[in-house]
Amino acid sequence: xxxxxxxxxxxxxxxxxxxxxxxxxxEIKDDQALFGPGSLGLDSVDALQLVVALDKNFGLKxxxxxxxxxxxxxxxxxVAAVQNRAAAEGAS
Amino acid sequence: xxxxxxxIIGGGPGGSTTATYLARAGKKVLLLEKERFPxxxxxxxxxxxxxxxxxEMGLMEALKEAGFNPKFGAQFHLxxxxxxxxxxxxxxxxxxxxxxxxxxRSKFDHVLLKHAASSGAEVREGWTVSKFAxxxxxxxxxxxxxxxxxxxxxxxxxxxxxxxxxxxxxQEGLRMIHPRLKKLAVFGHFAGVKLDDGExxxxxxxxxxxxxxxxxxxLSREKVSVGCVMDQEEFGRLKLTPAQVFxxxxxxxxxxxxxxxxxxxxxxxxxxGDFSYRNRxxxxxxxxxxxxxAGFMDPIFSAGVFLAMxxxxxxxxxxxxxxxxxxxGARRLAAYEKRVHRAMAFYWEMVESYYTTPFMEVFLExxxxxxxxxxxxxxxxxxxEGGWRxxxxxxxxxxxxxxxxxxxxxxxxxxx
Numbered sequence: 001x002x003x004x005x006x007x008x009x010x011x012x013x014x015x016x017x018x019x020x021x022x023x024x025x026x027e028i029k030d031d032q033a034l035f036g037p038g039s040l041g042l043d044s045v046d047a048l049q050l051v052v053a054l055d056k057n058f059g060l061k062x063x064x065x066x067x068x069x070x071x072x073x074x075x076x077x078x079v080a081a082v083q084n085r086a087a088a089e090g091a092s
Numbered sequence: 093x094x095x096x097x098x099x100i101i102g103g104g105p106g107g108s109t110t111a112t113y114l115a116r117a118g119k120k121v122l123l124l125e126k127e128r129f130p131x132x133x134x135x136x137x138x139x140x141x142x143x144x145x146x147x148e149m150g151l152m153e154a155l156k157e158a159g160f161n162p163k164f165g166a167q168f169h170l171x172x173x174x175x176x177x178x179x180x181x182x183x184x185x186x187x188x189x190x191x192x193x194x195x196x197r198s199k200f201d202h203v204l205l206k207h208a209a210s211s212g213a214e215v216r217e218g219w220t221v222s223k224f225a226x227x228x229x230x231x232x233x234x235x236x237x238x239x240x241x242x243x244x245x246x247x248x249x250x251x252x253x254x255x256x257x258x259x260x261x262x263q264e265g266l267r268m269i270h271p272r273l274k275k276l277a278v279f280g281h282f283a284g285v286k287l288d289d290g291e292x293x294x295x296x297x298x299x300x301x302x303x304x305x306x307x308x309x310x311l312s313r314e315k316v317s318v319g320c321v322m323d324q325e326e327f328g329r330l331k332l333t334p335a336q337v338f339x340x341x342x343x344x345x346x347x348x349x350x351x352x353x354x355x356x357x358x359x360x361x362x363x364x365g366d367f368s369y370r371n372r373x374x375x376x377x378x379x380x381x382x383x384x385x386a387g388f389m390d391p392i393f394s395a396g397v398f399l400a401m402x403x404x405x406x407x408x409x410x411x412x413x414x415x416x417x418x419x420x421g422a423r424r425l426a427a428y429e430k431r432v433h434r435a436m437a438f439y440w441e442m443v444e445s446y447y448t449t450p451f452m453e454v455f456l457e458x459x460x461x462x463x464x465x466x467x468x469x470x471x472x473x474x475x476x477e478g479g480w481r482x483x484x485x486x487x488x489x490x491x492x493x494x495x496x497x498x499x500x501x502x503x504x505x506x507x508x
Contacts, residue, residue: 017372020433022426045434048483052441 007079010057015075018053019046030075047072058082059089096122096247097415099233100213101221101260104133105397106383107253108204109404110411112149115212117412122245124219124235126257129205133197134279134364136317137163137296137309137394140181140189141474145401150211154203160193161312164291166394166472168455171301171345175456175505178292184469186478194294196311224250224260226377248378249411249421253404255384261371270368273390273447276327278338279307279319280361284354287313296394299347300452302507306341306348307391315358321391324365335361367391370440374432375425380407387436390443398474399439403432435476441490442471449505450496454489457502464489 012025019042021028033039035047042050047068054060060082062068071081098114100107103125111123146152169176182190209215218238225232231250236242252260261267287293287310297308304322311317320341330337338361342348370387374380383400410428414421445451458465467485470478495501 018437020374020426020430045483048487049434049437 004079004083007082008075011054011075011078011082014053014057015050018049028075032074034072034074054078054082058085060085096120096214096245098122098249098251098411099231099245099247100124100251100253101224101233102126102253102255102257102385103129103205103208103215103217104201104253104255104383104400105204106255106385106400106404107251108201108208109145109149109401110251110253110382110408111208111213111215112204112211113405113408114412115208116149117408118212119412119415121213122247123205123208123213123215124221124233124245125205125215125217126220128217129202130198131201133201134277134319134362135391135396136197136311137194137307138192139394139398139472139474140187140192141476142192142398142401143189145405148405149207151204151207154207155193155200158199158203160195160200161294161310162291163192163194163294163296164190165295167292167295167297168452169297169299169347170452170456170505170507171299171306171347172506172508173347173350177456177458178295179458179469179472181469181473184473185463185466186470186475186482187466187473188470188475189473192473194296194309194311194317196315221254221259223263224252224379226379228377231378248415250379251404251407251411252379252381252385253383253400256367256388258369258371258385260376260379261381261385264373264376266371266373267369268372269366270389273368273443274324274365275321275368275390276324276363276365277319277321277367277391278327278334278341278361278363279317280338281311281358282316282318282352282355283314283358284356285310285316285318286351286354287316297351298392299345299351300507301345304341305392306345308351316355318352318355319391327363333361334363370436374429377422378420380410380425380428382407382432386432389436389440390446392443392446393439393472395439395474399432399436402435402476403428406431438471438476438486445490445493448493448497451493453500453502453505454493454496456505462488464492 012028016025034042051062097119098121100111100123111121114121165180167178181187219235221233221235223234230246232244232246234244299306307319309317342352367388374386382403406428410424414424
């Protein structure tokens with residue numbers, strides 16, 4: 001499994017464990033919306049808990065509601081944000 | 093078959109609460125408790141928001157008769173006495189209950205268990221549940237009485253209120269131990285502990301040192317529970333008896349030395365550890381975990397009994413509705429799990445933050461700007477679902493704590 005796949009798995013597991021989702025990590029699709037119509041059905045408190053968990057586990061800072069809207073669209077966008085942060089850290 | 097609607101494992105506050113709500117809803121409930129009450133139990137400070145549950149359950153008279161010590165607030169001090177702060181529940185803008193109780197759990201748990209029985213629950217003491225199984229339409233449990241007689245029980249729903257024994261969570265291998273918090277508590281009951289005069293004399297007093305803290309919980313003016321929460325690693329390194337460790341820890345704090353100067357031990361010093369954990373799931377098929385059998389974090393904010401009773405009530409409601417609907421309750425149990433997990437997750441964040449120095453620095457300089465101090469007051473009182481106005485304030489509080497770590501907004505503290 002390459003690094004991105006591992007990261008996707010970790011994030012899906014983090015979501016299931018921290019948000020008490022009624023599904024297995026494998027059942028979450030990479031591009032499935034977290035919020036809104038046709039989504040996993042998360043609400044604003046879930047968003048808050050997700051922000052905290054991502055900060056704690058990956059050091060990913062999501063400082064504004066606008067940033068949250070961008071980053072928390074689906075697993076793919078979260079993975080990209082985590083990888084961007086890691087790259088930025090590596091560069092600095 | 094006796095035809096029970098629900099089986100409950102455990103007769104502590106979680107189990108008694110679930111049993112009482114279900115019995116008062118007319119459901120036939122069997123509660124199995126492994127010990128004979130009264131029995132000692134740790135976890136002696138309650139929260140103001142417990143009072144609402146007591147009123148709903150019809151417990152006020154019995155509790156008043158028992159004469160528990162009223163608690164009007166909580167105090168946090170540094171061990172060297174250099175700084176302290178007091179929270180008075182009735183002064184918090186968002187705190188909806190002014191008063192709580194300090195309780196000798198042997199008495200308190202007994203009052204609650206008797207109330208469950210008089211509410212109509214069948215209560216059997218001296219019965220230990222060893223395992224459970226799910227048949228799809230029902231759940232069964234196997235239990236043993238003191239004489240060793242084994243019996244099987246069956247019902248549409250099972251509530252696991254087995255506390256830190258974590259019966260069903262352990263059977264399914266669901267327990268997740270906190271990776272960093274490996275704490276241990278050393279505690280006893282004392283006479284002659286120095287308390288404040290008047291109402292603050294009933295406060296829970298927390299004394300914080302660099303890497304340990306003490307609780308002072310006045311069960312009465314004459315009997316005070318005092319405990320030290322420290323890292324297991326330090327306790328192991330000392331290679332002393334619990335009583336020796338306790339004395340040494342008291343000696344290391346000027347404030348504790350003062351408060352304990354005239355104190356005498358009334359019972360034995362005990363220890364307990366490995367209490368920071370939660371189960372991966374709080375529900376299963378026709379199964380609900382309440383209180384410590386769902387998870388426990390740390391004694392610091394005295395939320396254990398309150399969370400046990402709060403989750404017990406929610407579990408009873410979910411099970412009651414499912415019995416009336418005649419289904420397996422999967423949807424309602426999922427909603428229960430989400431709601432209880434949120435309540436607990438919030439406390440866990442507070443606990444993790446508490447064990448950092450910036451948290452104490454901010455905590456000891458309460459700001460009423462944006463009513464932040466009132467928000468913290470409400471949280472300390474047990475406000476779990478204060479809605480949006482509480483949530484953003486607590487977010488702001490944690491953000492300030494984070495900032496404090498990098499750019500001090502309030503004075504730094506010194507533990508020495």
